[in-house]
Amino acid sequence: MSFLSPSAPAPSSVMSMLGTKCIDKNYKNTQWYWSRGKQPCKSIGDFDSPIVEEQMISANHIIFSFQIPIPKDGYPLDYSRWQQNLIAMLHLDILYDDEDEVAPDAVMTLDARLGYSNRGDPEGQWTEYASSVEQRHLDCCIEQKKPGYMYNCSHVPLFELGSLHHDFYLLNVRLPVDMLDTSEKTGMNTKLGHINDMWVAFIHQNGGFTKVWVSLKTIFFPIIVAIMVWFWRRISQLSRPPALLEYMLMVLGAALTLLNCPLEYLTLAFDCPWMTVVSDIRQGLFYASLLSFWLIFAGEHLMDDIERNRIRVYWRHLSAVLGGCLCLFIFDMCERGVQLRNPFYSIWATEIGTNLALAFIILAGVCAGLYFCFLSYMIWKVFMNISSKRQSLPAMSSARRLHYEGIIYRFKVLMLATLLCAAMTVIGFILGQVSEGQWTWDENIKLEYTSGFFTGVYGMWNIYTFALICLYAPSHKRWPKDQNTQSSTGEEIEFSRLATEPSEMSSLTAFTKKSATD
């Protein structure tokens, strides 16, 4: 996977745009204002322009227009469907004025409309995609309170599109104020200070990254499906019903298959705004099943001779996973789910929404903490049992010894593999964050690392799952019944679990046994 990464570009790129200030004394919210092409809007360079005074322009007559993408190299660019999604972040340039400061809790009201157009459409024909009146908190600070200096305002999210289906987009944003002659005084957009410019950064996924990503999925999808079919056939050949661990492996495989399914091909033909929500859910399902698998795997290797093999025994542990995932799911539906209806919606825009979102995230965090406590406790217990069993191993009968050795061996293998994968993921993530944070203009060298990290991690977990299913599949070899077990009557009772197993051990255990007997 990583071999693909040098050719893959960064996962996403940005087109930052400065709004053109269109003016129209007779603003109508059915009309579009664009800055390039035939019949562009009437615009002004800045608000000090003499036109403003001549024509008595007020805030209600000003429309910030963003026509994307911007032409480059003298060539009108258009968005490709490979570019998947579009996120817009807005920031304002506000000049300091000692008589007109920005209120610390200023709220801006945006009247935003998003339209689209395609190649082949007549020029100037824009179709409305979404429109909304939204409120956003303005968070501004300033170092030197001197006239002529600029506030340092943080950016606010404007909209998120789950699919980039059309070629051209046009965004019209207004910051309306109450008309001076009306009696209604809502105080809308009054404490924003001296707005000078409006910038919007449009983030989209890179087509190259999507291509590499989708091809990875296309490769892994059939492989994992094939291995699952093989695994299930092995299991159905057994005389016993499948064990819990085997069910878990199937669930893990199914979740990964769902994640691998290259649904992205659909976006090339259809408008699928639900794609980000679906991919969030798919990822969430995979993480949930992976975390549950680790829990159950540790539980099934406790070797404390308690009959488990049922999902109900693990309800306490699994509820942590489920609770966490549910919280994230609800949060996701509140944010990205609502965005399906209104792309301009943001849960962070309102006080209640922010608190709600934070509550869900904190709850999910608590669940994650609980989960890790459970898991570490279980792993610790397994290791305690292993060391106690180790000491009594020489005294055991050979079948019993082999059984425990097999368990210890396969637990350790998984432990090692899991730790390795997790460590690599975490290290990669940290390196990515650090390299992103240190990137400045002064050093000009930029290592493109993120897409390598993503593809690498994705491939690694695929291989991990593949290996798990492969190695923990039951052996098809019949294991000869050990005669000794019958003779040693003293261990009969403790053997109840073991007695059914010797003939149907996993291939890995069988392999260890074989090498042990050799």
Added chain:
Amino acid sequence: MRFGWRREVAGWHLLTGVALLLLCATISATGKKAREPKWWSIAKIADPSNLISNHIKSNSLTDHYLDPAIHRILRKKQRRLVRENPGVLVAIAKGARHAVHECKHQFRNRRWNCSTSSSNRSKRLFGKIVSRACRETAFLYALTSAAVTHTVTRACTEGSIDSCNCDYRTEGPSGLDWEWGGCSDNIDFGDNFSRLFVDAGEKGRDPRFPMNLHNNEVGRLHVKSEMRKECKCHGMSGSCTVKTCWWRLPYFRRVGDALKDRFDGASRVSVKNAGNARASNNRQRNRRRKNTRRRRRKSFALLKPYNPDHKPPSKKDLVYLEDSPDFCVRDRKLGIKGTHGRECNKTSIGVDGCDLMCCGREYHTRVIEVHERCSCTFQWCCVVKCKTCKYKKTTHICS
């Protein structure tokens, strides 16, 4: 011991004097006095809004399209650049105006207050002071170069120049590039364009050539280093597994402030061997873009600190060759207006204080009545309601 050391210093002064004399000799030897780049006066001629209307009127962008006044002040290479990048002329004109405005702001409290000639008759914008290779000149070069970088980048971001490059690093069909990996930041274009356009205004024969190139580069570098990074997390459920960052263009005041700081700490240099610069420049003239980098490095290597004990100037330091005049009295030869009639601050101990501003001369104190707007209410963008207040103000004016 101490005495001997002092004598050494005196010796240095003597050397300085000799070096200055030699420098003057070389300047007079070339026959021409160094003048400010002609393109600067675009700030005077062209009203950006006029240029826009001209731009819309004529679809064909030939040489004839250019206003004759502009045609006169641009060199051949600059004209070509303007022709190849429609819309860029407006940005350059705006940039020149920003530079003038910023310079006046930064130097409003100094003896030299960045006075510009407004009359159309004189060819120069900042006057004859530029003919002297002093700190002020260094600042002007850096500021104008920074302003062009800034406004061209801004124009790209606004979408008013079509020919901004998508990416300088990879070459290939532009459509594919964009779809595959997006576009690089517009500052890359602004920076490169400014390098081509502004540096084209310099002549290799000029002994000040390395200094000017260096200061131009300092200006561009400051625009870049004042950029601020913004990031957005948009991974699974909005987590930071995927983070995208972009650069925000600084407000030009920040660049002006940074350059003013550099002005205060500018380093005096001398040019190692001006003859070499000319030769290398001529040799490389044909190979264009690749060379700008090499040319820059070469010009940089030609500068050495005037005082050998000092560190060589860094990439971000402004450099100058001659000491500044004191700007106290009117000097026609250098186009200095002097500080006669300037307002000063009686309580300040800085350069705007009356002692320093008036160069020890006397100053008059007057009390005048000022009408100013007060207790204003604003409504963005443009509605201001104010009262007019009258109050008395004491001013001090240098005689």
